[in-house]
Amino acid sequence: xxxxxxxxNQLLSKMAIGDGHGENSSYFDGWKAYDxxxxxxxxxxxxxxxxGLAENQLCFDLIQDWLMKNPKASICTPDGVLNFKDTAIxxxxxxLPEFREAIAKFMGKVRGDRVKFDPDRIVMSGGETGAQETIxxxxxxxxDAFLVPTPYHPGFDRDLNWRTGxxxxxxxxxxxxxxxxxKSALEAAYGKAQEDNIxxxxxxxxxxxxxxxxxxxxxxxxxxxxxxxxxxxxLVCDEIYAATVFTNQHNFVSVSEVMEEDTECNRDLIHxxxxxxxxxxxPGLRVGIVYSYNDAVVNCAREMSSFGLVSSQTQHLxxxxxxxxxxxxxxxxxxKERVDKRRKDFTEGLKQVKIDCLNGNAGLFVWMDLHRLxxxxxxxxxxxxxxxIINEIKLNVSPGSSFHCSEPGWFRVCIANMDDxxxxxxxSRITDFMHPNKDQNTEVKMPARKLCRRSIxxxxxxxxxxx
Numbered sequence: 001x002x003x004x005x006x007x008x009n010q011l012l013s014k015m016a017i018g019d020g021h022g023e024n025s026s027y028f029d030g031w032k033a034y035d036x037x038x039x040x041x042x043x044x045x046x047x048x049x050x051x052g053l054a055e056n057q058l059c060f061d062l063i064q065d066w067l068m069k070n071p072k073a074s075i076c077t078p079d080g081v082l083n084f085k086d087t088a089i090x091x092x093x094x095x096l097p098e099f100r101e102a103i104a105k106f107m108g109k110v111r112g113d114r115v116k117f118d119p120d121r122i123v124m125s126g127g128e129t130g131a132q133e134t135i136x137x138x139x140x141x142x143x144d145a146f147l148v149p150t151p152y153h154p155g156f157d158r159d160l161n162w163r164t165g166x167x168x169x170x171x172x173x174x175x176x177x178x179x180x181x182x183k184s185a186l187e188a189a190y191g192k193a194q195e196d197n198i199x200x201x202x203x204x205x206x207x208x209x210x211x212x213x214x215x216x217x218x219x220x221x222x223x224x225x226x227x228x229x230x231x232x233x234x235l236v237c238d239e240i241y242a243a244t245v246f247t248n249q250h251n252f253v254s255v256s257e258v259m260e261e262d263t264e265c266n267r268d269l270i271h272x273x274x275x276x277x278x279x280x281x282x283p284g285l286r287v288g289i290v291y292s293y294n295d296a297v298v299n300c301a302r303e304m305s306s307f308g309l310v311s312s313q314t315q316h317l318x319x320x321x322x323x324x325x326x327x328x329x330x331x332x333x334x335x336k337e338r339v340d341k342r343r344k345d346f347t348e349g350l351k352q353v354k355i356d357c358l359n360g361n362a363g364l365f366v367w368m369d370l371h372r373l374x375x376x377x378x379x380x381x382x383x384x385x386x387x388x389i390i391n392e393i394k395l396n397v398s399p400g401s402s403f404h405c406s407e408p409g410w411f412r413v414c415i416a417n418m419d420d421x422x423x424x425x426x427x428s429r430i431t432d433f434m435h436p437n438k439d440q441n442t443e444v445k446m447p448a449r450k451l452c453r454r455s456i457x458x459x460x461x462x463x464x465x466x467x
Contacts, residue, residue: 020162026386027052027154027402034396041421049426052396054210054364055417056244056281058338059331063281066327073320075313083316091312093305095124099315102322103289107274109328110243115256123290123301124315126308128240128275131288132159134308135271138292138300139234140166140201146236147171147189147203149181151403151410153210160204169193169200172406175369178358179212181205181220186227202234203227208241208252211403211412212367213360215245221258225265236271243279243332245362246340252362259293267293276318278364280331285314339364339416342423346415349427353434364416368397371409382408393429 022028030052039047071079075087094100100119107117125131132155140146142165148156149171160166171189173179186203193200205224207216216224228235237255245252256272259265272291277283287310290301310318322328347357347366358367374381379401386399389411400410415423 015163020158022154022158022162025154025157025402026383027398030386030390030396030398033390039394039422039425041425045425046394048390048394048396049422049429050396050417051414051426052398052412053417054278054414055283056278056335056339056364057417057419058342059281059335062327062331062334063321066321066324070320070324073317075316087312087316091309091315093124093302093309095122095310096312096315096319098319098323099124099310102319103287106322106328107242107289107291110279110332111254111257112251115254115260117256117291121291121293121298123292123298123305124310125288125290125301125305126310127283127286127288128238128273128277129155129159129288130286130305130308131273131275131290132156132236132238133164134301134304135236135273135290135292135297136160136164136166137304138297139236139271140164143167143198144201145169145193145198147186147193147200148404149173149179149185149205151179151211151400151405152204152206154398154402154404156204166201167198168204169198170404170406171203175358175407175410178214179209181216181224183223183227186224190231200231200233202236204236204238205255206238206240207255208239208245208362210238210241210363211365211398211400212358213363213365214358215252215362218253218258221253221255222262225255225258225262225270228269229264229266232266232269234269234271236273238273240273240275240278241363242274244336244339244364246336246343268297269294271297279335281335285318286310287314287318342415346413346423346427350430353431355430355434365412365414368411368413369409370411371407374409377408379408386411393433395426395429 034048034050034052037044037047039045039049067073071077074080075084097119100122103122104117104119108115125134136146145167146160146169148168150173156168161168169189169192171181171185173181173185190200203224205216208214225235235255239254242252242254254272255270259267259270270293274289274291276285276287292298292301343366350357350368356369358369360366370385371377373385382399382401389395389397398412400408400412403412
């Protein structure tokens, strides 16, 4: 068998036999645990609840209602079949004009129409994964690097590194200032890369942040734009959650707005990545967008998009849907309302058992703080606790270490990919774990009681505790 394996390895490429896809991460291990025994209220009530998938499943009724009222939007209905031929024949990689126009209009709308986007700069890609890889191919060569503030999404290790050979250099951010990106942290990471003879070609930020669920304020964005201009490196801003922002006190600010205000900014260095996977809850349609202010990048990305186009059938549907202003306005408002309610309900449930979360205002998840449950403040202790959460509590939450967090004890918990009853089950399991002697019939959302410190309950290798 060993000889056969060696022979097989000789026949295949290094990429085929390597592990660059990143599936050896606890982030993906949690998904595998869910896939093996997924929760079902009747068939598998003791199954694993999926809380590792950032997906908005709270608004499908709105989309389904629109589809029923607009059958011509689909070429697979009697009303839309007359458009079948024109949609099914060859389409070049520029994309349908009406699709690019609708996407550009939607991107402006979800940013409060404070900035306009040019349809001719819209480059489509097969989901955000394809968009991130495309921009990496356009901006950097193998062994070049992007700075990435931590914590950041584990998928970036695959999207930006696996096939491109581009390195990711972490910019360490700390909970002491709510993981804010600072100029000193950027300078430290850039300087360290130079010491290691790594050529930094750009900075990648996510705004709103995944996994933090926070937005970057205008001053921070100005400092970031100033930094990349000083270093003459690119800025790639992932704004995939631009419409999933809840606060009215601080509106989401796009890097495009800041760039327009900064007359000295080199526009050729600014690039936006977007998708309909989160804000519209349509990850299966694989609509990813690269929007660059650099003409050469637009041309290159469009040529590269041949390897991951959005199907013309999907373009036709999305163009019709996003051109309906009344529907779009209602969907955005309802989505924010429903996700925000879910977030408030879930965090309130956590507060009842003395679990805090970072004060977020965006995204489809919360950044849960369990560091006080770690008997030892180490990533080893974090992993021991995570194994208990997966194997005993049966919740697939993602440990902070899989997001390259610089501090142990943080976990990302996705909250919008399930119905209300499943969320109640998840909260009940957390409550039972934190207070195993509590009456099983007690409602999860009852007013919080004053809790006293109890004797420590030790499990595993005594690396975490229950208070």
